Structure formats: structure tokens, C-alpha cells
Amino acid sequence: MQTPLTKNIKPGRDFATLADYRATGGYEGLRKAVTSMESLQVQQVVKDSELRGRGGAGFPTGLKWSFVPMGENAPATKYFVVNADEMEPGTFKDRVLMEEDPHQLVEGIIIGSYAIRATSAYIFLRGEYHLSAERLAAAISEAYDQGYLGKNILDSDYSLDLYLHTSAGRYICGEETALLNSLEGKRANPRAKPPFPQISGLWGKPTIVNNVETVCNLPHILYYGLDWYHGLGRGKDKGTKLFGASGRVKRPGIWELPMGTPIREILEEHAGGMQDGYRLRGFLPGGVSTDFMLPEHLDVPMDFEAIAAHGSRMGTGTMIILDDRTCPVEFVLNVERFFSRESCGWCTPCRDGLPWVVAILEDLIQGKGRPGDLDLLHHQTRMMGPGNTFCALAPGAMEPLQSALKYFRDDFEKYLRRPVLAEAG
Ligand SMILES: Cc1cc2nc3c(=O)[nH]c(=O)nc-3n(C[C@H](O)[C@H](O)[C@H](O)COP(=O)(O)O)c2cc1C
Ligand code: SF4
Helix, strand or coil: CCCCCCCCCCCCCCCCCHHHHHHCCCCHHHHHHHHHCCHHHHHHHHHHHCCECCCCCCCEHHHHHHCCCCCCCCCCCCEEEEEECCCCCCCCHHHHHHHHCHHHHHHHHHHHHHHHCCCEEEEEECCCCHHHHHHHHHHHHHHHHCCCCECCHHHCCCCEEEEEEECCCCHHHHCHHHHHHHHCCCCCCCCCCCCCCCCCCHHHCCEEEEEHHHHHCHHHHHHHCHHHHHCCCCCCCCCEEEEEEECCECCCEEEEEECCCEHHHHHHHHCCCECCCCCEEEEECCCCCCCCECHHHCCCECCHHHHHHCCCCCCCCEEEEEECCCCHHHHHHHHHHHHHHHCCCCCHHHHHHHHHHHHHHHHHHCCCCCCCHHHHHHHHHHHCCCCCCCCCHHHHHHHHHHHHHHHCHHHHHHHHHCCCCCCCC
């Protein structure tokens, strides 16, 4: 079974019902966990699986869980929160998982919650995901009816309540500490770390925040075991991943493939290659907050370290294609407008720097650029680089800009060579 996450998604079927889900081993991973394993054993299995978070940063899931206080002296209240905000442009992998097989996520949440002995769990869902909300709400209700949620799950000593919360809607709500503030009813500004959420998260209690796709791996790791899971990846990273492509490819979409699948295979075989009349100039490997890669990188495998070794990040694994008829400068302006609008305004470099970047790019495109503008843009990428802002939104926003300046410098300079159309004010 090579596609555990999407095996229940079938052409001609609306979505996997509870009966469909159970017909392929659904809720058996949970049964195994709560009836025959201690919470710490579940943690150990997930640690040994080497599952890495699918929300963008690739942090090892079992290691993250191990920071949560356990045992008799641990706080009585703990939370397990699923990050289903998915506002990264070009990314729609979590939506597919939630709409098409909602019970998979529900089962994963109960397993993750059991592993840290959470008392309540939350799904923090992107507000526009109406169909996901409807299907998840129905799945949660069915899970209560079947004894998978509520008091004494499957007659064990473990009890859990699961709540669905729809976001009021900002990109920053996907940052895990801003998400927790939002869930508490506060303004969605990121929190200072430390303390990390594992120690002091939602309402000051130990909290795990994991991405939807990460959590959807858990039932299968528990049910099918470590050897099977380790056998799925093709590179260093384990398991499968939902990879995607959007832009001028013949078949935009997402596909569940082994971790470590070469980029060329994803773009040429699964996405069908470029549309007629278009050539590939570059691509962002995982949403807009990653660095551009080039056609010369097509044979790099999609795993966290291989992509990092080539100057980018796997991010969400859903690629955005830059074709040869799209201006990279306009592409980047579009992206920076998004980030500028979504800045939460909490820290100065991001609040003021992003609109400044947008203004420079707009001037450049309108023929009002000045000789020092490219150096100034480069300077901005350093000012908003890692460590200079309160959260990772601004450094993420600088990744497509810094790599475009590196790889497509001629396209930027072309605008400086144009005659000035109007005097800058
Ligand atoms: C600005 C910003 C937006 C983010 N948006 C999301 C998101 O929509 N979904 C998500 O899972 N992680 C998002 N993240 C990453 C989360 O902060 C966090 O690392 C992730 O939910 C952890 O889950 P994982 O360990 O399972 O990957 C975002 C991070 C930043 C800085
Ligand atoms: S980097 Fe931007 S989004 Fe993050 S805290 Fe600062 S202002 Fe807010």
C-alpha cells in the first residue's frame, strides 16, 4: 500500500464515509494505541518512524511531542491543536485530505492527543474551507457516536473532546503561536518563544500544534508499523508526501508520492510537463515563502535536506511554476503584495519593510526605478532575514525576492535601462 494518505480518494466517489474509511482499516490504529499501548510507547513509535512535520519546517514530530510534560506531575490540562489554516498561496493539500477523507484526520488527532495525554483537541480551520468544515463536523459527530471520542474511548481509561474552530482569516493565523492567540480570542500576533507551546501554549497549558498532513500519517504508522513506513520513502526522509504543481503545466494538481521523488518526475510525469509554447524558467518548491529553484535543479529529490542543500526549502511541497512568458519581477511583486497585506504589524522591519519593498518594485516596473534600487532590495532581504523579525513571515517573504535577485537579475536591470516615464515624487 503505497499511498496511505489518499488511498480512500476514489474517482466517482464524493468522499470517504465512515464505512468507507473503516473498510480499509480505519480506526484500527487508534484501537491498537488506546487498548494495547501506553502513551509514551505511541510517542516512541512516532519518534522511530522519523516522521517530519508537513506544515513547512519539517520538524521531527516525535521529538516535538517529547517536550510535553508527562507523568503524574504533568499539568492536568493539555491540548492537541491541528493547524488547518492552509493560507500559503498555491497550497491546497490539507483541503483535499479534509474534504475527501475527514475520518483520517479525526483518527490521527485522537492518536496524537493520546500520545501526549491531551485533554482536549482543536482543529483550527481556514475560514473559507466551508466543505472541509461541513465534513469534519459530521465526522466528529460520528466519531462521538462510535465511541472514538468522548469518555473512555473504546473502553479505555482515555477521554478526549475535539472541537472544530473556523478562523476569522489571516495568513499569520497559520503561525503556530499566532494561531494559539487567535484560538484564545485574542489578536493573532505571534508570541515570544521560549516558552515554547509544548510547555506553555493554549491558555498557558502544554500544547502540541501539528499540521493536517502530519497528523494524517499517524493512523497508518500505528496500524502498518515502522518497517512498512520506512520502506515508503525514496531518499533520506521517510513516508509519502502530497506534492503539487500549479502554473503553466499541462495537469496542475497534487499527487501522493514517496518522499525523495525527483522534481523532474513530479513536473514531467505527474504534471505532464509545461503547456505548449511555454518553457520552465524556475519554480518555488513549496508555496510562495521559499526560494526559487531553476531547471538545472530538476533532478534534485524532494526531501528536506536535498532541497535545503540547493538553497531553498521544501515548505509545503506544492510547487509554483515560473514560465518564460511571465516576468519574474512582476511575479515577485505579486507575492510581496500578498505578504505586505498579511503582515500582522507587530514588528517594525516587517510592518514597514514589506510595503517599502512593494513600493520599490512598483516604481521599478513603472519605469521609475533609481540606480541603487537593486542594492536597496538586496539590503531589505537582509534586514528582514532570519533573526531580525519577531516571526518567520518576513524572512519567508524575502526568500522569493532574494533568489529572484540572484537568478533573474537581468530582468530587474532591464527595468532600470528603460526611459523614466515620470519623475518620482
Ligand atoms: C506566517 C506563517 C504561516 C504559517 N502557516 C501555516 C499553515 O497554514 N499551516 C501549517 O500547518 N503550518 C503553518 N505554519 C507553520 C506553523 O507555525 C507550524 O510550524 C506548523 O503548524 C507545525 O506543524 P508540523 O510540525 O506538523 O509541521 C506557518 C508559519 C508561518 C511563519
Ligand atoms: S515578522 Fe511580520 S508577521 Fe511576524 S510578528 Fe513581525 S510584523 Fe508580525
